[in-house]
Amino acid sequence: MPSPLFRRSIWAITGLIILIAATVAAVPFIASTQIVKDRIAFEMSAWSGFRVSIEGTPDIEIWPVFRATLTDVTLTDWDDEKGSPVIEAERVEIELSALSALSGNVDFSDAHFIRPTLRLKRLADGGVEMPHSTGGRLSRAIERARATVASNPAEPDLSALPDDEFGAVEFIDGRVVAVSDEDEDELLSDLTGKASLPALNKAGKLTATGVWHGEQVAIELSSPRPLMLFAGGEAPIVASLKSAPVEASFDGTIDMGPDAHVDGQAKIVSPSFRRMLEWSKPGILPGSPVGSISLASKITGDLSRLKIENAQVTLDGNPGMGILDLSLDGPVPALSGTLAFDTLDLMTFASSFAPMTPANGPTTAEIDTSFSDRINLDLRLSATKATAGSIALAEVAATAQVKGGLAAFDISDAEAFGGNVQASIRFDRKPAGTQAEMRLLASDIDGGAFGTAAGMSHIVPIGRGTVSVILQGPGLNWNTLLENANGSVAATFGVGAIAGLDMAAFLKRTADRGFFSLDEVSGGTLPVDGVELKATISNGVAKIDKAEARTPTSRIWLTGIVPYVGRGLALSGAIEAKEITASSSTTTTPVAPAVRPTAFFVGGSWSAPFISPLVAPVISSPTGD
Incomplete structure (x- = not known):
């Protein structure tokens, strides 16, 4: 006959099982009656600072994850009388806490946006503006962090940063569009990724893939203190971009204050300079026959001027070294500096900056110098050995200049044909036409x-x-x-x-x-x-x-x-x-x-x-x- 202790244990285990079963059975009832869409919308709005609207009734799942699925979700600016959505998604899946649900509270850490659309404002100058709210926990956290930075910009008190738990936001098959008074145009499509931030004062990471200008792009961003960047402070950051036309990376620190500053190592690699220009559509340089190009260097400076030091440049397999200076405070970007190569194809290099005769191309093609209105260029070039078509040269000193309708490439000194050679080609746009x-x-x-x-x-x-x-x-x-x-x-x-x-x-x-x-x-x-x-x-x-x-x-x-x-x-x-x-x-x-x-x-x-x-x-x- 079982002992009294054994019988009490059996009853305790049975009672626990009944309690668990009752809890599981009660969660859908409680969730369906207390965790209503208004509470979820309120919580999402409290974080984002936008008005949140949910069309359908949440669909509650218990197993294997306690999840609420929302349909036709929109986020709009509270001050927008038209109610144009800033973000809208066909479906949003939110992972909830079952224990919080039993007490009638909404507590979620992860959100999955299915087929979302982010709308950016198209500015008069052609740029875009990210949506921003004046309230919400994120905005208030950024304001607190901004005050911390302002009190001591050199060494802000990191312990004073807000430590609210956040979680992760995942987006699947999304897109980004730019909206103007006339219409909207798609900037990114097939956008899928995840932003992870366990707490506001912790390290964060963003990974995403998408299609931009018809090419698949993958980006990664990570920082131990992303909130400091949002607040206009300084923080380390590691960033990378990968696509077929170009790959780029940066590892260093960024100061997002009034005098924004960067300091770190940067690298850019492209198998085809022409393809990279056609893809990025900068409208700066002419269609160039340059093949592969890579640049690795230390970059320091601010939004008005970047110094590119110890630049390791490779053009079509020809390595070179130099120092470059990029100025961004004028009406157009200005690039100046010196580059030294061991070997170089001069015609390929010159074609990057002057509209040279296209290889095997028609001589009736129009010479386009409009790019010279969108960049200022002043480069000094040297090469121990060089070629210009079938011509072999040595000890070359040259310059490339582009400015205000002028495009010029000059070889000031070179050894060729057993003697000395000087050459130049210039295109100068005049009122009567390009000369x-x-x-x-x-x-x-x-x-x-x-x-x-x-x-x-x-x-x-x-x-x-x-x-x-x-x-x-x-x-x-x-x-x-x-x-x-x-x-x-x-x-x-x-x-x-x-x-x-x-x-x-x-x-x-x-x-x-x-x-x-x-x-x-x-x-x-x-x-x-x-x-x-x-x-x-x-x-x-x-x-x-x-x-x-x-x-x-x-x-x-x-x-x-x-x-x-x-x-x-x-x-x-x-x-x-x-x-x-x-x-x-x-x-x-x-x-x-x-x-x-x-x-x-x-x-x-x-x-x-x-x-x-x-x-x-x-x-x-x-x-x-």
Whole structure:
């Protein structure tokens, strides 16, 4: 027979089970009668400071989590007479405390917003404004924290921060829209994430994913003292953004006071600079062919100026170092500084700041300089080795400038073709339209190397010399520029040779009095004492002022025009013999010329010139000796 103690234990356990069962059975009844939607709406409003409306009756679940599901929930500003919702959600799931429910109270820590919409106000300048309330526990907590910061900005008393328990807010399949008087436009879609803050004075974290400008984006924010940031104080923060076009991160401290300040390490990486610009739509830079780009540096400064120190920059796999300064207090952002690279593609770099000819693109494409109204740029650049298309350069010093309608890229000094090169390209918007200017000065260079790089296959001087090119014209598009350019071309070479000219074969073909292609007499090399060229360019047509090659026995000259349109040639020229004398100890005797005087006409095109002998007698050019 069971002992009295055993029987009492059985009755105690049975009573406990009955009590638990009764409690579970009572919760839905109590919840359905006391935890009504008005109480839940009141509690949500007490936290947010907004008017909360719930259309349907809460649906209460007991297992596995005590949860109230609300439908058609809206939060509006108390002062908004129109009652336009700031936040609305198709459904909100709130996890409740069963013990609090038994006493008729609402106590919840986690809220799940299903398909919410957050509405931001579109400002006149195109920006947006976050909604804010003038009441609510969150607002009052921020005000208390703000007072704590104001009492001692340098070392605020963190123990004085409010310690109200908060919890977590999860949002699923949400979106963010910007609202104006005319309409609303969607900024973010498919927004899913979670904001966790166990207590207002504890560490907080936000994770979210969404779609912005058609690309999936993931962001993470965490701080040990997020309330200090909301109150305008200073706190550490770790932030990251990940997407296909770009990834960025920041690890440091932010001061959200009147003189907002940042200090930390930042990094940005993009596999395609062009794609990043097209995606972010800043309207700042032209469509650039730059490939991958990365920047890692220490960033310090405030909202008006950021100093980017020890910047490690990589463009298309070419690493560089430098210091940059970003000013934000003017009408447009201004970026200045210096960058030094070991190797660099100059055309790719220049295309980031000036509307260069697109690779394999149409020369009829319009040259757009409107980006120069939205940024000021002043960069100084150096590179130990560089390329500009097929041209190899060394010890390069260059500058890139963009400001108020001007876009310019200048190579102030570089080693190339065995000599020194200076070059510049500028686009300057004038009332009459964009004007373009291109300059090249190549000094003490190897003519053969220069000709090969320039794609010159005919009559290339081999020797040391100087080349100068100046072109100016309307910059509507590249064809317009070249078809209407004005300027000059000059070249001077010393002792050397002219590649691609067999003088004996040339004289023989002219003696036959039949026209022939220059390719037919290009199998030799002509030694020369010097070569000189001067041409004036007017409206896209080059007028040869002087073109002369001097050999030990003759002088070869050309005159005429070379238009850009049609790539045609209309030149006349001649080969004149020099008078050679033989000297002895007592007399000087003329010697018969080694070259027969010959006149000829050069026609055809740049790529396929032909020669036609002239019957008329040879007349020395005005520049002849």
